[in-house]
Amino acid sequence: MERIYNAKRCPIENRLPYTKYLLAGEVMHWWSNMKMMLEDSREPITWELFKKKFYAEYFPNSVKYTKEVEFLQLMQGDMSVSEYAEKFKHLGRFQTLKMAEDWQCRKFENGLRGDLKLMVAPLSIKEFPALVEKARVMDKLKVEVEAQ
Known part of the structure; x- marks a missing residue:
């Protein structure tokens, strides 16, 4: 509104x-x-x-705090990169501390599955949309290579 x-x-x-x-x-x-x-x-x-x-x-504080904790503990797990990115952005709204983009990237990166993190982390991407896109591409490539 x-x-x-x-x-x-x-x-x-x-x-x-x-x-x-x-x-x-x-x-x-x-x-x-x-x-x-x-x-x-x-x-x-x-x-x-x-x-x-x-x-x-x-929207009581208890709900906001629960969502903030959920954000801080968020891991990709069995979600696709796109699902993880959407949940990350949704829960990120409840973060009470100001989030610089490079911190946001590190948080997202640290929550990725280990295999993706190994491929994406060395790239040191500091722009969130670019990081998400690179993680999507790496995940797709991994699936293609494993299928061969």
């Missing part, structure tokens, strides 16, 4: 009314109850407060 609001240059004061209009199902019921509690406490209901309450309800 925020990406859309930012792209459309939606003023902050319009974001909450637009978002409330789009709520449906369980989230709409949650917001009705939350709004009553906030009004009872006479706390001003702002876009920032809505986001804070929404994230606390639907």
